[in-house]
Amino acid sequence: MxxxxxxxxxxxxxxxxxxxxxxxxxxxxxxxxxxxxxxxxxxxxxxxxxxxxxxxxxxxxxxxxxxxxxxxxxxxxxxxxxxxxxxxxxxxxxIKAPKASKKLPGFVLEQPFNNLLDTFEFEETFEGYRDKLILEFLYGTGIRLAELIGVEHADLNMHARTVRVLGKGNKERIIPINDSLHATIELYLVAKKTEVADNNSEKLLVTTKARPLYPKFVYRVVKKYISLITTSDHNSPHTLRHSFATHLLNKGADLNAIKDLLGHASLAATQVYTHNSIEKLKSIFEKAHPKA
CATH class of the missing domain: 1.10.150.130 (Tyrosine recombinase, N-terminal domain)
Known part of the structure; x- marks a missing residue:
């Protein structure tokens, strides 16, 4: 073994x-x-x-x-x-595998979550900026938990506003950084430099003792803040990845582009998000079709 x-x-x-x-x-x-x-x-x-x-x-x-x-x-x-x-x-x-029912990925509603990011008063400390950065990074890029923990300083290109991510199968992809995430990264980097002692870690996200973050830590942070806006059980880091894809699709993003951003190997894995957008499709249909 x-x-x-x-x-x-x-x-x-x-x-x-x-x-x-x-x-x-x-x-x-x-x-x-x-x-x-x-x-x-x-x-x-x-x-x-x-x-x-x-x-x-x-x-x-x-x-x-x-x-x-x-x-x-x-x-x-x-x-x-x-x-x-x-x-x-x-x-x-x-051996034959049993058929599994396909569960639709859970996601947070767009407006409440963006209100949380924009209006919640995160502490102006290293811990506060780090918490917000975790949320902004997961939702702003759609990366997986393991990919987030693996991001290093060298992966960031603040001038080009991109981040290099090492995904499954050791495959690299480049993801754009939005303005809100860019601003949060800058605040975090300043706080990290001034508040975290003996910080020689190559990892971007670290604890107050300069150690790389671990999965349970990120889970706790995400659950803490998502619980402020919903009572749903969908409050994990992966929920924000699903939200990233669903909200992009709702805004009319091309499915192939979402596939590349998520790092999916095939389009079949990305198509599950079309089910979450059925209400959006109904709305478009009712407004556009002559017989609707």
Missing amino acids: DLFFKYLEYEKRYSPHTLTSYHTDLGQFADYLQEVYQISDAAEADHAIIRSWLLSLVQRHLEARSINRKIACLRSYYRFLLSQQRIQVNPMLR
Whole structure:
């Protein structure tokens, strides 16, 4: 398993989030093999044993999306074992994934969130500017949580007003910086220079002790402020990524352009946002069609 995770990290360039999830999934599978079948090596498991584990997950009412992620993990793992000649037959070839219902991505309403950014009195301190920058960055660029944490000073081009982002599969993309985000970055950089001691970190976003931010920290900040404008459960960093795409689409942005900004590999992943914009489409239809 250690070799497998090194392969995913250094050769396949999987994101830290995916690696953490796969660690959890394989660990749970290994525990099941040991407890139920007294098997200590996953290479000894056949398709019937794997299917019994998946069935146990269904019986525990685990969502189909979560089960499919575990199946994806096992598929990668057994393909790796096959390539290493640890097994002769891939047991996952006989495993079918359950159909998962497609959940529409949650988003915040445009006006309330922009009012929050424009009128909320963030503290004029390093922490206050950092909190606002987290919100502005996620909503203003649509980048993922892992991409935000990975942004370095060298990735910013304040003159050209762009930021270079390293996305999934180690793919780079350039995203424009809007005026509001640009102004917040400048305030943050001044506060960071004057208030954070011993700050030699290459990372843009850091704690008060000059350490790079971590996922739970960003989650807490986003939840804290989104909770001020909505009681919805959609209050994660990814909610702001969804909001970025939905609001662009509502304003008439081209779907291909949104795809490139989000760093999606295919247009199919971006098309889900068209469902969120149905009310906007209805409004346009009612105003424009002679029979509406």
